[in-house]
Amino acid sequence: xxxxxxxxxxxxxxxxxxxxxxxxxxxxxxxxxxxxxxxxxxxxxxxxxxxxxxxxxxxxxxxxxxxxxxxxxxxxxxxxxxxxxxxxxxxxxxxxxxxxxxxxxxxxxxxxxxxxxxxxxxxxxxxxxxxxxxxxxxxxxxxxxxxxxxxxxxxx
Amino acid sequence: xxxxxxxxxxxxxxxxxxxxxxxxxxxxxxxxxxxxxxxxxxxxxxxxxxxxxxxxxxxxxxxxxxxxxxxxxxxxxxxxxxxxxxxxxxxxxxxxxxxxxxxxxxxxxxxxxxxxxxxxxxxxxxxxxxxxxxxxxxxxxxxxxxxxxxxxxxxxxxxxxxxxxxxxxxxxxxxxxxxxxxxxxxxxxxxxxxxxxxxxxxxxxxxxxxxxxxxxxxxxxxxxxxxxxxxxxxxxxxxxxxxxxxxxxxxxxxxxxxxxxxxxxxxxxxxxxxxxxxxxxxxxxxxxxxxxxxxxxxxxxxxxxxxxxxxxxxxxxxxxxxxxxxxxxxxxxxxxxxxxxxxxxxxxxxxxxxxxxxxxxxxxxxxxx
Numbered sequence: 001x002x003x004x005x006x007x008x009x010x011x012x013x014x015x016x017x018x019x020x021x022x023x024x025x026x027x028x029x030x031x032x033x034x035x036x037x038x039x040x041x042x043x044x045x046x047x048x049x050x051x052x053x054x055x056x057x058x059x060x061x062x063x064x065x066x067x068x069x070x071x072x073x074x075x076x077x078x079x080x081x082x083x084x085x086x087x088x089x090x091x092x093x094x095x096x097x098x099x100x101x102x103x104x105x106x107x108x109x110x111x112x113x114x115x116x117x118x119x120x121x122x123x124x125x126x127x128x129x130x131x132x133x134x135x136x137x138x139x140x141x142x143x144x145x146x147x148x149x150x151x152x153x154x155x156x
Numbered sequence: 157x158x159x160x161x162x163x164x165x166x167x168x169x170x171x172x173x174x175x176x177x178x179x180x181x182x183x184x185x186x187x188x189x190x191x192x193x194x195x196x197x198x199x200x201x202x203x204x205x206x207x208x209x210x211x212x213x214x215x216x217x218x219x220x221x222x223x224x225x226x227x228x229x230x231x232x233x234x235x236x237x238x239x240x241x242x243x244x245x246x247x248x249x250x251x252x253x254x255x256x257x258x259x260x261x262x263x264x265x266x267x268x269x270x271x272x273x274x275x276x277x278x279x280x281x282x283x284x285x286x287x288x289x290x291x292x293x294x295x296x297x298x299x300x301x302x303x304x305x306x307x308x309x310x311x312x313x314x315x316x317x318x319x320x321x322x323x324x325x326x327x328x329x330x331x332x333x334x335x336x337x338x339x340x341x342x343x344x345x346x347x348x349x350x351x352x353x354x355x356x357x358x359x360x361x362x363x364x365x366x367x368x369x370x371x372x373x374x375x376x377x378x379x380x381x382x383x384x385x386x387x388x389x390x391x392x393x394x395x396x397x398x399x400x401x402x403x404x405x406x407x408x409x410x411x412x413x414x415x416x417x418x419x420x421x422x423x424x425x426x427x428x429x430x431x432x433x434x435x436x437x438x439x440x441x442x443x444x445x446x447x448x449x450x451x452x453x454x455x456x457x458x459x460x461x462x463x464x465x466x467x468x469x470x471x472x473x474x475x476x477x478x479x480x481x482x483x484x485x486x487x488x489x490x491x492x493x494x495x496x497x498x499x500x501x502x503x504x505x506x507x508x509x510x511x512x513x514x515x516x517x518x519x520x521x522x523x524x525x
Contacts (some may be wrong), residue, residue, distance in 0.1 A: 019401040020402035023403050023404045024402075024404055052242040052243060053210075053243045053244065054244050055247065056406065058355075058408075059324065060326075060347060060348065060351065061312060062324055062410065063253070065324075065326050065327040065347075067347075067351045068333055068337075068352045070206070070210065070435055071209060071210050071238060072211035072247075078396070090392060091404055092211070092406065094215070134256060138303045139300040141273050146272040
Protein backbone atom coordinates (compact mmCIF):
# COMPACT_ATOMS: atom_id res chain seq x y z
CA UNK A 1 0.00 0.00 0.00
CA UNK A 2 1.24 3.46 -0.71
CA UNK A 3 1.94 6.09 1.88
CA UNK A 4 -1.29 8.02 1.41
CA UNK A 5 -3.33 4.94 2.31
CA UNK A 6 -1.26 4.34 5.46
CA UNK A 7 -1.77 7.89 6.63
CA UNK A 8 -5.44 7.92 5.82
CA UNK A 9 -6.88 4.40 6.23
CA UNK A 10 -10.31 5.45 5.01
CA UNK A 11 -8.92 6.96 1.83
CA UNK A 12 -10.13 4.03 -0.27
CA UNK A 13 -13.62 4.14 1.18
CA UNK A 14 -13.89 7.89 0.60
CA UNK A 15 -12.63 7.65 -2.97
CA UNK A 16 -14.95 4.72 -3.66
CA UNK A 17 -17.86 6.82 -2.48
CA UNK A 18 -16.77 9.75 -4.67
CA UNK A 19 -16.28 7.51 -7.71
CA UNK A 20 -19.66 5.85 -7.17
CA UNK A 21 -21.41 9.21 -6.96
CA UNK A 22 -19.57 10.59 -10.00
CA UNK A 23 -20.74 7.53 -11.96
CA UNK A 24 -24.32 8.51 -11.16
CA UNK A 25 -23.92 12.21 -12.02
CA UNK A 26 -26.24 13.64 -14.66
CA UNK A 27 -25.08 15.82 -17.51
CA UNK A 28 -26.70 18.87 -15.91
CA UNK A 29 -25.08 18.25 -12.52
CA UNK A 30 -21.62 17.91 -14.07
CA UNK A 31 -21.99 20.92 -16.32
CA UNK A 32 -23.33 23.12 -13.54
CA UNK A 33 -20.42 22.22 -11.27
CA UNK A 34 -17.96 22.78 -14.13
CA UNK A 35 -19.46 26.18 -15.03
CA UNK A 36 -19.31 27.39 -11.44
CA UNK A 37 -15.78 26.14 -10.81
CA UNK A 38 -13.82 29.16 -9.48
CA UNK A 39 -10.76 28.42 -11.61
CA UNK A 40 -10.66 25.85 -14.36
CA UNK A 41 -7.68 23.49 -14.25
CA UNK A 42 -5.50 22.66 -17.21
CA UNK A 43 -6.62 19.19 -18.35
CA UNK A 44 -4.74 16.69 -20.51
CA UNK A 45 -6.59 13.59 -21.68
CA UNK A 46 -4.64 10.43 -20.90
CA UNK A 47 -7.12 7.75 -21.94
CA UNK A 48 -10.51 8.06 -23.54
CA UNK A 49 -13.21 8.92 -23.00
CA UNK A 50 -13.87 5.53 -24.56
CA UNK A 51 -16.78 3.12 -24.50
CA UNK A 52 -16.42 -0.61 -23.96
CA UNK A 53 -18.07 -3.49 -22.17
CA UNK A 54 -18.03 -4.96 -18.72
CA UNK A 55 -19.22 -8.54 -18.28
CA UNK A 56 -21.76 -8.40 -15.47
CA UNK A 57 -21.72 -11.42 -13.20
CA UNK A 58 -24.39 -12.95 -11.03
CA UNK A 59 -24.19 -15.81 -8.58
CA UNK A 60 -25.89 -19.20 -8.95
CA UNK A 61 -28.85 -19.27 -6.58
CA UNK A 62 -28.10 -15.66 -5.61
CA UNK A 63 -25.12 -16.43 -3.39
CA UNK A 64 -23.28 -19.34 -5.01
CA UNK A 65 -20.59 -19.57 -7.67
CA UNK A 66 -20.32 -16.65 -10.12
CA UNK A 67 -21.64 -16.91 -13.67
CA UNK A 68 -21.65 -14.47 -16.58
CA UNK A 69 -25.04 -12.83 -16.88
CA UNK A 70 -24.37 -10.52 -19.81
CA UNK A 71 -22.47 -7.39 -20.72
CA UNK A 72 -23.16 -3.72 -20.10
CA UNK A 73 -21.81 -0.68 -21.90
CA UNK A 74 -19.32 1.28 -19.82
CA UNK A 75 -17.50 4.49 -20.62
CA UNK A 76 -14.20 5.38 -18.96
CA UNK A 77 -11.79 8.27 -19.00
CA UNK A 78 -8.48 9.20 -17.43
CA UNK A 79 -7.24 12.78 -17.32
CA UNK A 80 -4.20 14.55 -15.93
CA UNK A 81 -4.50 17.98 -14.37
CA UNK A 82 -1.79 20.62 -14.80
CA UNK A 83 -0.91 20.00 -11.15
CA UNK A 84 -0.03 16.38 -11.98
CA UNK A 85 -3.04 14.74 -10.34
CA UNK A 86 -4.64 11.95 -12.36
CA UNK A 87 -8.40 11.47 -12.35
CA UNK A 88 -10.29 8.33 -13.38
CA UNK A 89 -13.96 7.82 -14.06
CA UNK A 90 -16.12 4.89 -15.11
CA UNK A 91 -19.87 4.88 -15.65
CA UNK A 92 -22.49 2.64 -17.20
CA UNK A 93 -23.65 3.85 -20.60
CA UNK A 94 -22.06 5.72 -23.45
CA UNK A 95 -22.06 9.35 -22.25
CA UNK A 96 -18.46 10.27 -23.07
CA UNK A 97 -18.57 13.94 -22.16
CA UNK A 98 -20.10 13.15 -18.75
CA UNK A 99 -17.37 10.65 -17.98
CA UNK A 100 -14.61 13.02 -19.10
CA UNK A 101 -15.96 15.67 -16.73
CA UNK A 102 -16.34 13.06 -13.96
CA UNK A 103 -12.65 12.16 -14.37
CA UNK A 104 -11.70 15.83 -13.99
CA UNK A 105 -13.80 16.06 -10.84
CA UNK A 106 -12.23 12.85 -9.51
CA UNK A 107 -8.84 14.56 -9.84
CA UNK A 108 -10.10 17.81 -8.30
CA UNK A 109 -11.60 15.84 -5.42
CA UNK A 110 -8.16 14.39 -4.64
CA UNK A 111 -6.62 17.85 -4.35
CA UNK A 112 -7.02 19.46 -0.91
CA UNK A 113 -7.71 22.88 -2.45
CA UNK A 114 -10.73 21.77 -4.47
CA UNK A 115 -12.10 18.78 -2.55
CA UNK A 116 -14.55 20.88 -0.56
CA UNK A 117 -15.87 22.47 -3.73
CA UNK A 118 -16.40 19.08 -5.40
CA UNK A 119 -18.11 17.77 -2.28
CA UNK A 120 -20.43 20.76 -1.92
CA UNK A 121 -21.15 21.58 -5.56
CA UNK A 122 -21.37 18.08 -6.95
CA UNK A 123 -21.20 15.07 -4.64
CA UNK A 124 -23.60 16.32 -1.96
CA UNK A 125 -26.33 17.25 -4.47
CA UNK A 126 -25.95 13.90 -6.26
CA UNK A 127 -26.15 12.03 -2.98
CA UNK A 128 -29.23 14.01 -1.96
CA UNK A 129 -30.91 13.41 -5.32
CA UNK A 130 -30.28 9.66 -5.16
CA UNK A 131 -31.61 9.53 -1.60
CA UNK A 132 -34.80 11.32 -2.67
CA UNK A 133 -35.26 9.08 -5.72
CA UNK A 134 -34.64 5.92 -3.70
CA UNK A 135 -37.01 7.00 -0.99
CA UNK A 136 -39.73 7.85 -3.47
CA UNK A 137 -39.38 4.50 -5.21
CA UNK A 138 -39.33 2.63 -1.90
CA UNK A 139 -42.50 4.41 -0.78
CA UNK A 140 -44.24 3.74 -4.07
CA UNK A 141 -43.33 0.07 -3.72
CA UNK A 142 -44.40 0.02 -0.06
CA UNK A 143 -47.86 1.20 -1.11
CA UNK A 144 -48.22 -2.04 -3.10
CA UNK A 145 -47.44 -4.23 -0.07
CA UNK A 146 -50.16 -6.79 0.60
CA UNK A 147 -51.83 -6.61 4.02
CA UNK A 148 -53.31 -10.02 4.61
CA UNK A 149 -56.34 -10.31 6.85
CA UNK A 150 -58.38 -13.31 7.88
CA UNK A 151 -62.09 -13.43 7.16
CA UNK A 152 -64.01 -14.61 10.21
CA UNK A 153 -66.65 -17.05 9.05
CA UNK A 154 -69.58 -18.65 10.89
CA UNK A 155 -71.74 -17.33 13.67
CA UNK A 156 -69.42 -17.38 16.67
CA UNK B 157 -17.31 -25.63 -62.28
CA UNK B 158 -18.52 -22.80 -60.04
CA UNK B 159 -20.17 -19.85 -61.71
CA UNK B 160 -20.55 -16.69 -59.62
CA UNK B 161 -23.58 -14.65 -60.53
CA UNK B 162 -23.77 -10.98 -59.67
CA UNK B 163 -26.75 -8.70 -59.74
CA UNK B 164 -29.47 -7.12 -57.72
CA UNK B 165 -27.41 -4.20 -56.46
CA UNK B 166 -29.92 -1.56 -57.55
CA UNK B 167 -32.78 -3.70 -56.26
CA UNK B 168 -31.08 -4.07 -52.85
CA UNK B 169 -30.38 -0.34 -52.59
CA UNK B 170 -33.95 0.51 -53.45
CA UNK B 171 -35.28 -2.14 -51.07
CA UNK B 172 -33.29 -0.56 -48.21
CA UNK B 173 -34.53 2.86 -49.21
CA UNK B 174 -38.07 1.51 -49.18
CA UNK B 175 -37.45 -0.07 -45.77
CA UNK B 176 -36.30 3.29 -44.39
CA UNK B 177 -39.44 4.91 -45.78
CA UNK B 178 -41.77 2.28 -44.30
CA UNK B 179 -39.93 2.47 -40.99
CA UNK B 180 -40.63 6.18 -40.80
CA UNK B 181 -44.21 5.63 -41.95
CA UNK B 182 -46.76 8.42 -42.26
CA UNK B 183 -44.78 11.69 -42.28
CA UNK B 184 -47.74 13.61 -40.91
CA UNK B 185 -47.21 11.78 -37.59
CA UNK B 186 -44.37 12.74 -35.26
CA UNK B 187 -41.40 10.40 -35.26
CA UNK B 188 -41.08 8.24 -32.13
CA UNK B 189 -38.05 9.24 -30.06
CA UNK B 190 -35.50 7.03 -28.32
CA UNK B 191 -36.52 8.60 -25.00
CA UNK B 192 -40.17 7.70 -25.67
CA UNK B 193 -39.27 4.10 -26.44
CA UNK B 194 -37.17 3.86 -23.27
CA UNK B 195 -39.88 5.45 -21.16
CA UNK B 196 -43.05 3.94 -22.63
CA UNK B 197 -41.99 0.63 -24.19
CA UNK B 198 -39.64 -0.23 -21.36
CA UNK B 199 -40.42 -3.93 -21.26
CA UNK B 200 -39.63 -4.31 -24.97
CA UNK B 201 -36.35 -2.53 -24.26
CA UNK B 202 -35.73 -4.95 -21.38
CA UNK B 203 -36.35 -7.97 -23.56
CA UNK B 204 -33.95 -6.73 -26.22
CA UNK B 205 -31.25 -6.05 -23.62
CA UNK B 206 -31.72 -9.48 -22.01
CA UNK B 207 -31.60 -11.50 -25.21
CA UNK B 208 -28.89 -9.37 -26.83
CA UNK B 209 -26.98 -9.90 -23.58
CA UNK B 210 -26.09 -6.20 -23.53
CA UNK B 211 -27.41 -3.78 -20.94
CA UNK B 212 -27.89 -0.34 -22.48
CA UNK B 213 -31.40 1.11 -22.56
CA UNK B 214 -30.73 3.79 -25.19
CA UNK B 215 -28.99 1.46 -27.62
CA UNK B 216 -31.73 -1.15 -27.19
CA UNK B 217 -34.34 1.53 -27.91
CA UNK B 218 -32.40 2.62 -30.98
CA UNK B 219 -32.34 -1.00 -32.16
CA UNK B 220 -36.11 -1.30 -31.63
CA UNK B 221 -36.70 1.86 -33.64
CA UNK B 222 -34.36 0.76 -36.41
CA UNK B 223 -35.97 -2.69 -36.58
CA UNK B 224 -39.52 -1.28 -36.76
CA UNK B 225 -40.33 -3.09 -33.53
CA UNK B 226 -39.11 -6.51 -34.72
CA UNK B 227 -37.52 -7.50 -31.42
CA UNK B 228 -35.42 -10.39 -32.72
CA UNK B 229 -34.03 -8.08 -35.41
CA UNK B 230 -33.32 -5.52 -32.65
CA UNK B 231 -31.54 -8.19 -30.60
CA UNK B 232 -29.49 -9.08 -33.66
CA UNK B 233 -28.51 -5.41 -34.17
CA UNK B 234 -27.42 -5.05 -30.56
CA UNK B 235 -25.45 -8.32 -30.63
CA UNK B 236 -23.67 -7.11 -33.75
CA UNK B 237 -22.87 -3.78 -32.10
CA UNK B 238 -21.37 -5.41 -29.00
CA UNK B 239 -18.76 -7.16 -31.15
CA UNK B 240 -17.34 -3.74 -32.06
CA UNK B 241 -16.53 -2.84 -28.44
CA UNK B 242 -13.52 -3.86 -26.34
CA UNK B 243 -14.13 -5.52 -22.99
CA UNK B 244 -12.82 -3.53 -20.04
CA UNK B 245 -13.30 -6.26 -17.48
CA UNK B 246 -15.64 -8.40 -15.44
CA UNK B 247 -17.83 -7.04 -12.68
CA UNK B 248 -17.90 -8.11 -9.08
CA UNK B 249 -20.93 -10.48 -8.93
CA UNK B 250 -24.09 -8.43 -8.35
CA UNK B 251 -25.60 -8.74 -4.87
CA UNK B 252 -29.29 -9.50 -5.27
CA UNK B 253 -29.77 -9.70 -1.47
CA UNK B 254 -29.19 -5.93 -1.35
CA UNK B 255 -31.37 -5.10 -4.33
CA UNK B 256 -33.38 -1.84 -4.31
CA UNK B 257 -36.60 -3.78 -4.55
CA UNK B 258 -39.42 -2.66 -6.87
CA UNK B 259 -41.37 -5.90 -6.74
CA UNK B 260 -41.04 -8.97 -4.58
CA UNK B 261 -43.48 -11.85 -4.22
CA UNK B 262 -43.29 -15.32 -2.78
CA UNK B 263 -45.71 -18.17 -3.45
CA UNK B 264 -44.30 -20.26 -0.60
CA UNK B 265 -44.59 -17.90 2.40
CA UNK B 266 -47.47 -15.54 3.02
CA UNK B 267 -45.88 -13.53 5.81
CA UNK B 268 -42.22 -13.03 5.25
CA UNK B 269 -39.77 -10.30 6.25
CA UNK B 270 -40.13 -7.41 3.83
CA UNK B 271 -43.60 -8.58 2.81
CA UNK B 272 -45.26 -9.26 -0.52
CA UNK B 273 -44.61 -6.18 -2.66
CA UNK B 274 -46.65 -6.28 -5.85
CA UNK B 275 -44.92 -3.39 -7.60
CA UNK B 276 -45.88 -2.42 -11.16
CA UNK B 277 -47.44 -5.75 -12.20
CA UNK B 278 -49.92 -6.90 -14.83
CA UNK B 279 -51.10 -9.54 -12.34
CA UNK B 280 -54.70 -9.05 -11.16
CA UNK B 281 -55.49 -6.71 -14.06
CA UNK B 282 -58.59 -7.80 -15.95
CA UNK B 283 -56.92 -7.88 -19.34
CA UNK B 284 -59.60 -5.63 -20.77
CA UNK B 285 -58.46 -3.16 -23.40
CA UNK B 286 -58.40 0.30 -21.88
CA UNK B 287 -60.08 2.84 -24.17
CA UNK B 288 -58.62 5.71 -22.16
CA UNK B 289 -55.27 4.84 -23.76
CA UNK B 290 -56.71 5.67 -27.19
CA UNK B 291 -56.25 9.24 -26.17
CA UNK B 292 -53.60 10.88 -24.08
CA UNK B 293 -55.53 11.14 -20.82
CA UNK B 294 -53.68 12.25 -17.70
CA UNK B 295 -52.50 9.39 -15.49
CA UNK B 296 -52.50 9.82 -11.75
CA UNK B 297 -49.22 9.42 -9.90
CA UNK B 298 -48.49 6.36 -7.76
CA UNK B 299 -49.64 6.06 -4.15
CA UNK B 300 -46.95 6.33 -1.50
CA UNK B 301 -46.67 4.76 1.90
CA UNK B 302 -44.01 4.85 4.59
CA UNK B 303 -41.57 2.00 4.33
CA UNK B 304 -41.18 -0.39 7.24
CA UNK B 305 -37.43 -0.47 6.81
CA UNK B 306 -37.60 -4.24 7.11
CA UNK B 307 -34.95 -6.07 5.08
CA UNK B 308 -36.46 -8.35 2.44
CA UNK B 309 -34.62 -11.55 3.35
CA UNK B 310 -34.15 -13.99 0.50
CA UNK B 311 -36.63 -16.86 0.73
CA UNK B 312 -33.88 -19.37 0.04
CA UNK B 313 -32.12 -18.12 3.18
CA UNK B 314 -35.29 -18.64 5.23
CA UNK B 315 -35.58 -22.24 4.00
CA UNK B 316 -31.86 -22.82 4.49
CA UNK B 317 -32.34 -22.28 8.25
CA UNK B 318 -34.25 -25.53 8.46
CA UNK B 319 -31.73 -27.36 6.34
CA UNK B 320 -34.48 -28.62 4.06
CA UNK B 321 -33.16 -27.00 0.92
CA UNK B 322 -29.95 -27.44 -0.98
CA UNK B 323 -27.47 -24.54 -0.77
CA UNK B 324 -26.77 -22.02 -3.55
CA UNK B 325 -24.87 -23.76 -6.36
CA UNK B 326 -21.15 -23.97 -5.66
CA UNK B 327 -18.18 -25.26 -7.62
CA UNK B 328 -14.69 -26.28 -6.58
CA UNK B 329 -12.57 -23.26 -5.56
CA UNK B 330 -10.45 -23.34 -8.70
CA UNK B 331 -13.48 -23.29 -11.05
CA UNK B 332 -13.42 -20.32 -13.41
CA UNK B 333 -16.78 -19.07 -14.61
CA UNK B 334 -17.01 -20.01 -18.30
CA UNK B 335 -17.90 -17.47 -20.98
CA UNK B 336 -19.88 -18.49 -24.06
CA UNK B 337 -18.82 -15.35 -25.88
CA UNK B 338 -15.16 -16.32 -25.60
CA UNK B 339 -15.03 -20.12 -25.87
CA UNK B 340 -16.90 -22.46 -28.20
CA UNK B 341 -19.74 -24.44 -26.63
CA UNK B 342 -18.97 -27.97 -25.50
CA UNK B 343 -21.28 -30.54 -23.99
CA UNK B 344 -21.74 -31.50 -21.25
CA UNK B 345 -21.38 -27.98 -19.87
CA UNK B 346 -21.26 -26.71 -16.29
CA UNK B 347 -24.23 -24.95 -14.70
CA UNK B 348 -22.60 -21.50 -14.86
CA UNK B 349 -22.33 -21.74 -18.65
CA UNK B 350 -25.87 -23.04 -18.94
CA UNK B 351 -27.14 -20.09 -16.92
CA UNK B 352 -25.29 -17.67 -19.20
CA UNK B 353 -26.91 -19.32 -22.23
CA UNK B 354 -30.36 -19.30 -20.60
CA UNK B 355 -30.04 -15.65 -19.49
CA UNK B 356 -29.62 -14.65 -23.16
CA UNK B 357 -31.95 -17.36 -24.48
CA UNK B 358 -35.18 -16.70 -26.34
CA UNK B 359 -38.05 -15.98 -23.95
CA UNK B 360 -40.59 -17.86 -26.08
CA UNK B 361 -38.41 -20.95 -26.34
CA UNK B 362 -37.71 -21.05 -22.60
CA UNK B 363 -41.37 -20.37 -21.82
CA UNK B 364 -42.45 -23.33 -23.95
CA UNK B 365 -39.84 -25.62 -22.38
CA UNK B 366 -40.76 -24.49 -18.87
CA UNK B 367 -44.40 -25.13 -19.70
CA UNK B 368 -43.55 -28.59 -21.00
CA UNK B 369 -42.03 -29.52 -17.62
CA UNK B 370 -45.27 -28.47 -15.90
CA UNK B 371 -47.28 -30.62 -18.30
CA UNK B 372 -45.32 -33.73 -17.42
CA UNK B 373 -42.33 -33.73 -19.76
CA UNK B 374 -39.72 -33.81 -17.00
CA UNK B 375 -41.97 -32.73 -14.15
CA UNK B 376 -40.10 -31.13 -11.23
CA UNK B 377 -42.85 -29.87 -8.87
CA UNK B 378 -41.97 -26.17 -8.78
CA UNK B 379 -42.98 -23.43 -6.36
CA UNK B 380 -42.00 -19.81 -6.80
CA UNK B 381 -39.92 -19.35 -3.67
CA UNK B 382 -39.40 -15.75 -4.65
CA UNK B 383 -39.36 -13.32 -7.52
CA UNK B 384 -37.65 -10.01 -6.98
CA UNK B 385 -37.22 -7.13 -9.39
CA UNK B 386 -35.15 -4.05 -8.73
CA UNK B 387 -31.83 -2.32 -9.11
CA UNK B 388 -28.41 -3.60 -8.11
CA UNK B 389 -25.02 -1.90 -8.17
CA UNK B 390 -22.52 -2.99 -10.81
CA UNK B 391 -19.00 -2.80 -9.39
CA UNK B 392 -15.75 -3.12 -11.29
CA UNK B 393 -12.24 -3.62 -9.91
CA UNK B 394 -10.25 -0.74 -11.34
CA UNK B 395 -6.55 -1.55 -11.65
CA UNK B 396 -5.49 2.11 -11.36
CA UNK B 397 -7.33 2.46 -8.06
CA UNK B 398 -6.73 -0.97 -6.59
CA UNK B 399 -10.35 -1.41 -5.46
CA UNK B 400 -13.82 -1.90 -6.86
CA UNK B 401 -15.93 1.14 -7.75
CA UNK B 402 -19.62 1.34 -8.57
CA UNK B 403 -20.39 2.02 -12.23
CA UNK B 404 -24.05 2.66 -11.54
CA UNK B 405 -27.11 0.47 -11.21
CA UNK B 406 -28.94 -1.93 -13.47
CA UNK B 407 -32.42 -3.36 -13.13
CA UNK B 408 -32.66 -7.14 -12.99
CA UNK B 409 -35.23 -9.84 -12.27
CA UNK B 410 -34.39 -12.83 -10.10
CA UNK B 411 -36.47 -15.98 -9.66
CA UNK B 412 -35.79 -18.61 -7.02
CA UNK B 413 -37.77 -21.70 -7.94
CA UNK B 414 -38.10 -24.24 -5.13
CA UNK B 415 -38.64 -27.80 -6.29
CA UNK B 416 -39.86 -30.84 -4.46
CA UNK B 417 -37.36 -33.67 -4.58
CA UNK B 418 -37.94 -37.17 -3.25
CA UNK B 419 -34.27 -37.92 -3.12
CA UNK B 420 -32.21 -40.23 -5.27
CA UNK B 421 -29.19 -42.46 -5.11
CA UNK B 422 -27.12 -39.24 -4.96
CA UNK B 423 -29.08 -36.92 -2.62
CA UNK B 424 -31.47 -37.15 0.37
CA UNK B 425 -35.08 -35.88 0.20
CA UNK B 426 -34.98 -32.09 0.26
CA UNK B 427 -36.04 -29.10 -1.75
CA UNK B 428 -33.86 -28.44 -4.78
CA UNK B 429 -33.69 -25.22 -6.72
CA UNK B 430 -33.79 -23.69 -10.14
CA UNK B 431 -32.40 -20.21 -10.66
CA UNK B 432 -33.33 -17.43 -13.03
CA UNK B 433 -31.61 -14.07 -13.43
CA UNK B 434 -32.41 -11.71 -16.29
CA UNK B 435 -31.59 -8.15 -17.31
CA UNK B 436 -34.51 -5.76 -16.89
CA UNK B 437 -38.01 -6.44 -15.66
CA UNK B 438 -38.89 -9.81 -17.12
CA UNK B 439 -40.46 -12.22 -14.72
CA UNK B 440 -41.89 -14.56 -17.35
CA UNK B 441 -38.37 -15.08 -18.64
CA UNK B 442 -36.81 -15.41 -15.16
CA UNK B 443 -39.45 -17.98 -14.15
CA UNK B 444 -39.03 -19.97 -17.38
CA UNK B 445 -35.26 -19.84 -16.97
CA UNK B 446 -35.44 -21.23 -13.44
CA UNK B 447 -37.75 -24.07 -14.52
CA UNK B 448 -35.38 -24.99 -17.34
CA UNK B 449 -32.29 -24.58 -15.13
CA UNK B 450 -33.81 -27.08 -12.70
CA UNK B 451 -34.80 -29.49 -15.48
CA UNK B 452 -31.27 -29.40 -16.88
CA UNK B 453 -29.88 -30.49 -13.51
CA UNK B 454 -31.46 -33.94 -14.01
CA UNK B 455 -28.16 -35.72 -14.45
CA UNK B 456 -26.52 -33.96 -11.48
CA UNK B 457 -29.45 -35.01 -9.26
CA UNK B 458 -29.62 -38.57 -10.60
CA UNK B 459 -32.98 -38.17 -12.35
CA UNK B 460 -33.97 -40.02 -15.53
CA UNK B 461 -33.52 -37.89 -18.64
CA UNK B 462 -36.76 -38.51 -20.50
CA UNK B 463 -37.93 -35.08 -21.74
CA UNK B 464 -36.70 -32.36 -24.10
CA UNK B 465 -36.30 -29.76 -21.29
CA UNK B 466 -33.81 -32.08 -19.54
CA UNK B 467 -31.67 -32.53 -22.64
CA UNK B 468 -28.83 -30.07 -22.24
CA UNK B 469 -27.49 -30.24 -25.77
CA UNK B 470 -30.96 -29.86 -27.27
CA UNK B 471 -31.95 -26.93 -25.04
CA UNK B 472 -28.74 -24.94 -25.08
CA UNK B 473 -28.07 -25.48 -28.79
CA UNK B 474 -31.48 -24.08 -29.70
CA UNK B 475 -32.08 -21.37 -27.11
CA UNK B 476 -30.30 -18.53 -28.92
CA UNK B 477 -32.71 -16.71 -31.21
CA UNK B 478 -30.01 -14.90 -33.18
CA UNK B 479 -28.43 -18.22 -34.15
CA UNK B 480 -31.83 -19.75 -34.78
CA UNK B 481 -33.10 -16.93 -36.94
CA UNK B 482 -29.84 -16.87 -38.89
CA UNK B 483 -30.12 -20.52 -39.81
CA UNK B 484 -33.85 -20.58 -40.45
CA UNK B 485 -33.85 -17.34 -42.44
CA UNK B 486 -30.82 -18.20 -44.54
CA UNK B 487 -33.12 -20.61 -46.39
CA UNK B 488 -34.65 -17.69 -48.29
CA UNK B 489 -31.29 -16.66 -49.76
CA UNK B 490 -30.48 -17.84 -53.29
CA UNK B 491 -30.00 -21.60 -53.43
CA UNK B 492 -30.36 -21.67 -57.22
CA UNK B 493 -27.42 -23.96 -57.92
CA UNK B 494 -28.19 -26.37 -55.04
CA UNK B 495 -31.76 -26.56 -56.22
CA UNK B 496 -30.80 -27.12 -59.86
CA UNK B 497 -28.61 -30.01 -58.73
CA UNK B 498 -31.47 -31.52 -56.70
CA UNK B 499 -33.87 -30.99 -59.60
CA UNK B 500 -31.53 -32.84 -61.96
CA UNK B 501 -31.21 -35.62 -59.39
CA UNK B 502 -34.98 -36.02 -58.94
CA UNK B 503 -35.48 -36.01 -62.74
CA UNK B 504 -32.83 -38.69 -63.09
CA UNK B 505 -34.41 -40.84 -60.34
CA UNK B 506 -37.82 -40.47 -61.96
CA UNK B 507 -36.55 -41.45 -65.40
CA UNK B 508 -34.65 -44.42 -63.94
CA UNK B 509 -37.79 -45.64 -62.18
CA UNK B 510 -39.89 -45.14 -65.30
CA UNK B 511 -37.34 -46.96 -67.44
CA UNK B 512 -37.26 -49.83 -64.92
CA UNK B 513 -41.09 -49.96 -64.87
CA UNK B 514 -41.25 -50.05 -68.66
CA UNK B 515 -38.68 -52.81 -68.62
CA UNK B 516 -40.79 -54.77 -66.08
CA UNK B 517 -43.92 -54.32 -68.14
CA UNK B 518 -42.12 -55.49 -71.23
CA UNK B 519 -40.94 -58.60 -69.39
CA UNK B 520 -44.43 -59.28 -67.99
CA UNK B 521 -45.92 -58.97 -71.46
CA UNK B 522 -43.35 -61.35 -72.82
CA UNK B 523 -44.11 -63.82 -70.03
CA UNK B 524 -47.87 -63.56 -70.70
CA UNK B 525 -47.46 -64.28 -74.41
